[in-house]
Amino acid sequence: MTEPVLSVRDLKVRFALPGRPPLRAVRGVSFDLRPGERLGLVGESGCGKSTLAMAILGLLPPTAEVSGEVRVEGRELLALDERARDTVRWTKVAMVFQGAMSSLNPVVRVEDQIVEVLSVHRVARGRAARERAGELLEQVGIPARRGRRYPHEFSGGMRQRAAIAMALACSPRVLLADEPTTALDVLAQAQILELLERLSEQLGLAVVLVSHDLGVIAQSCHRAAVMYAGEIMECSDADAVFARPRHPYARMLVRATPTLDDGEPIAAIPGAPPRLDARLDGCPFTPRCPHAFEPCRDERPSLAARGGEGAVACHLYRSAPAVAAPQRETA
Amino acid sequence: MSFDLVTRPHASLGGPASMRARALARVRRRPAALLGGLIVAGFVLVAIAAPLLTAHGPGTRVGPPFAPPSAAHPLGLDDGGVDVLSQLIWGARVSLLIGFAAAAVSMLVGGSLGLLSGYFGGVVDTVLARVIDYFLVVPVLPLMIVVAAIWGPSVLHIIVIVGLLLWTTTARVVRAQVQSVRERGYVRRAEAIGAGHARIVVRHVLPQVGPLLIANTVLTVGVAIFAETALAFLGLGDPSAASWGAMIEAAFSGSAISAGAWWAIVPPGLCVAAVIIGCSLVGVSVEDALNPRLATSHLSRRTFRLIRDADD
Numbered sequence: 001m002t003e004p005v006l007s008v009r010d011l012k013v014r015f016a017l018p019g020r021p022p023l024r025a026v027r028g029v030s031f032d033l034r035p036g037e038r039l040g041l042v043g044e045s046g047c048g049k050s051t052l053a054m055a056i057l058g059l060l061p062p063t064a065e066v067s068g069e070v071r072v073e074g075r076e077l078l079a080l081d082e083r084a085r086d087t088v089r090w091t092k093v094a095m096v097f098q099g100a101m102s103s104l105n106p107v108v109r110v111e112d113q114i115v116e117v118l119s120v121h122r123v124a125r126g127r128a129a130r131e132r133a134g135e136l137l138e139q140v141g142i143p144a145r146r147g148r149r150y151p152h153e154f155s156g157g158m159r160q161r162a163a164i165a166m167a168l169a170c171s172p173r174v175l176l177a178d179e180p181t182t183a184l185d186v187l188a189q190a191q192i193l194e195l196l197e198r199l200s201e202q203l204g205l206a207v208v209l210v211s212h213d214l215g216v217i218a219q220s221c222h223r224a225a226v227m228y229a230g231e232i233m234e235c236s237d238a239d240a241v242f243a244r245p246r247h248p249y250a251r252m253l254v255r256a257t258p259t260l261d262d263g264e265p266i267a268a269i270p271g272a273p274p275r276l277d278a279r280l281d282g283c284p285f286t287p288r289c290p291h292a293f294e295p296c297r298d299e300r301p302s303l304a305a306r307g308g309e310g311a312v313a314c315h316l317y318r319s320a321p322a323v324a325a326p327q328r329e330t331a
Numbered sequence: 332m333s334f335d336l337v338t339r340p341h342a343s344l345g346g347p348a349s350m351r352a353r354a355l356a357r358v359r360r361r362p363a364a365l366l367g368g369l370i371v372a373g374f375v376l377v378a379i380a381a382p383l384l385t386a387h388g389p390g391t392r393v394g395p396p397f398a399p400p401s402a403a404h405p406l407g408l409d410d411g412g413v414d415v416l417s418q419l420i421w422g423a424r425v426s427l428l429i430g431f432a433a434a435a436v437s438m439l440v441g442g443s444l445g446l447l448s449g450y451f452g453g454v455v456d457t458v459l460a461r462v463i464d465y466f467l468v469v470p471v472l473p474l475m476i477v478v479a480a481i482w483g484p485s486v487l488h489i490i491v492i493v494g495l496l497l498w499t500t501t502a503r504v505v506r507a508q509v510q511s512v513r514e515r516g517y518v519r520r521a522e523a524i525g526a527g528h529a530r531i532v533v534r535h536v537l538p539q540v541g542p543l544l545i546a547n548t549v550l551t552v553g554v555a556i557f558a559e560t561a562l563a564f565l566g567l568g569d570p571s572a573a574s575w576g577a578m579i580e581a582a583f584s585g586s587a588i589s590a591g592a593w594w595a596i597v598p599p600g601l602c603v604a605a606v607i608i609g610c611s612l613v614g615v616s617v618e619d620a621l622n623p624r625l626a627t628s629h630l631s632r633r634t635f636r637l638i639r640d641a642d643d
Binding site for chain 1: 516517519521523525526530538539
């Protein structure tokens with residue numbers, strides 16, 4: 001089996017707020033990603049998906065305390081100083097940000113913005129950089145000459161493609177895509193997802209796809225991780241997560257997704273996610289879980305792999321042999 | 332003129348050329364802007380062409396003191412028997428030079444302090460914002476008088492004094508705009524790709540601040556000319572370069588009023604007023620034209636324009 005290109009271990013993010021208890025946005029997340037693999041991070045708003053992605057790149061504001069391990073090709077990122085991280089960022093791990101329009105400068109030609117990435121990282125300059133920018137645009141399905149245009153002359157889908165081209169500029173090994181299809185119509189959305197799939201297969205690019213849309217993840221990822229209150233609740237084969245979800249939260253999340261096939265009514269999940277500044281001893285889903293029982297309140301279930309079925313963090317599945325369960329925070 | 336491409340990301344028709352055309356059209360549609368531009372341009376041309384337009388050099392005595400206007404001297408003579416019209420034209424050079432140079436100094440100081448303060452934030456911002464606030468409450472004119480008196484009168488000193496005391500508004504405006512631009516997605520993205528501060532500022536922040544800076548500087552030109560006139564009237568101007576303020580002062584202390592020689596005082600005063608009005612008209616119009624949001628928000632100085640602009 002190939003070595004993981006991205007390996008995250010027990011990643012925690014705390015936001016220290018003056019005079020208030022700290023917000024624990026991410027509470028011990030671990031996963032591995034191999035070249036060419038696509039992992040979907042799914043969960044409701046505020047569950048820490050984007051924070052996790054930003055933490056991997058080291059883009060969080062200074063108020064955030066990040067601990068744990070992020071290894072890219074075996075190299076620990078969190079320990080690097082700012083300068084070294086600037087180099088790794090974009091050459092090894094790149095990101096497509098939420099909202100493509102805002103990540104493009106409205107007064108700079110699209111091509112020049114890609115050239116900027118190339119010249120910052122000294123990949124290419126002048127004519128060569130321009131040519132490479134054209135190639136990158138072609139690679140994401142935009143005719144190279146359109147690069148001479150300004151972002152406002154692009155459609156939403158094209159802007160998103162341009163943002164992806166920019167992310168690919170330095171041939172990274174890992175691509176973090178934060179809600180890349182939000183605010184796009186279904187057609188453009190499908191095209192972007194197809195593009196990401198094609199790129200990850202052609203370039204052996206490992207992709208972390210952050211989305212709140214189960215359908216998006218199911219369609220284009222190999223594996224899916226369901227996040228809740230900063231933790232991964234269930235992580236396994238994307239098809240399995242959506243066809244046979246096991247964690248009660250995942251089950252309820254799937255049932256809350258509208259489908260066209262069956263006439264089943266959409267079942268909302270009652271209650272609200274826990275406050276992130278509160279101390280959580282047990283499973284964060286306990287108050288909303290219909291199956292909650294004795295140990296749920298006080299004991300944190302570990303994300304344990306069960307046979308070939310992937311991992312689930314729930315006491316209901318405790319009887320199963322725990323294999324390779326990463327260490328988890330208990331306080 | 333790359334700054335005229337900015338601030339209308341939602342205007343999705345056509346390329347930069349037509350955006351520029353529309354920015355120009357917006358300026359033209361405001362007769363105030365055109366008028367202001369003509370006034371300022373007229374004075375600048377006159378100042379440049381001074382040697383061609385004047386029959387006499389600056390300070391040349393051509394007749395008796397306070398001789399009334401005549402065919403040979405349309406604006407009469409002043410207390411030293413100097414042709415007022417010629418003197419007025421030579422004075423335009425001094426007044427405009429000081430106005431533009433002082434505005435440039437204030438643009439440089441205010442622009443860079445505002446930029447640093449807004450861009451770096453944190454401790455830098457705290458310190459710089461205090462400095463700006465401090466200068467903002469300093470009573471400018473008395474301080475100028477004191478400094479001018481200490482440094483001694485010379486054109487260079489006046490430029491520096493006026494420039495160094497007028498930058499606060501510019502700094503505050505620039506700081507606010509930079510703070511807002513800094514949080515935009517593409518600035519964050521530029522940081523993420525590892526771009527250095529210099530690159531981010533020059534490429535991503537300055538173009539969005541440029542128009543505001545220009546508009547503010549034009550407004551400052553008027554204020555600087557006014558300040559110089561005040562200083563000169565108080566006798567703190569450069570005696571070797573007679574500005575309009577110095578002309579008023581000379582005529583005043585030469586008792587032009589008791590001699591009934593209004594022609595020695597009124598023309599320079601009107602010139603000062605005209606240039607200041609011209610600069611204000613241009614500055615405010617440029618501000619509006621380049622930042623359409625100003626015209627439609629409560630920030631607008633002329634909200635009533637809304638009705639007329641609605642059918643644009």
